[in-house]
Amino acid sequence: QAQLVESGGGLVQPGGSLRLSCDASGFPLNRYAIGWFRQVPGKEREGISCISASDGSTLYSDAVKGRFTISRDMAKNMVYLQMTSLKPEDTATYYCAADAIATLTPWRYVYWGQGTQVTVSS
Numbered sequence: 001q002a003q004l005v006e007s008g009g010g011l012v013q014p015g016g017s018l019r020l021s022c023d024a025s026g027f028p029l030n031r032y033a034i035g036w037f038r039q040v041p042g043k044e045r046e047g048i049s050c051i052s053a054s055d056g057s058t059l060y061s062d063a064v065k066g067r068f069t070i071s072r073d074m075a076k077n078m079v080y081l082q083m084t085s086l087k088p089e090d091t092a093t094y095y096c097a098a099d100a101i102a103t104l105t106p107w108r109y110v111y112w113g114q115g116t117q118v119t120v121s122s
Helices: none
Strands: 005-007 010-012 018-023 033-039 046-051 058-060 068-073 078-083 092-099 116-120
Touching (some): 018 033, 046 068
Antiparallel strands (some): 005 018, 033 092, 046 058
16 A cells, blocks of 8 residues: 655664664655655644655755755655754654645645654753
């Protein structure tokens, strides 16, 4: 079955790093854009990065630009989010999602993973 599965979350100290993975089985990356989103209870879901299907071009939100890097492995059909210089305000559930167009707008995406928790705390 086509599915999106996130992994790599955990507890990390401020200033630390984590790499999140999105296994995009059934969503070939030459046809689907992949976005990374995060959500904190009581807050709106926030688009933080995405990568296009056609040429792998990327977008980042102002909150993560310069600290996070999105990438993809076409052969493995995996998408990654390398997070560095983590801050307590990065604490959230992180989701990957797939659709035809790469945007940072959550409602544009139809297919979602189950999420992985990232906690940044000392």
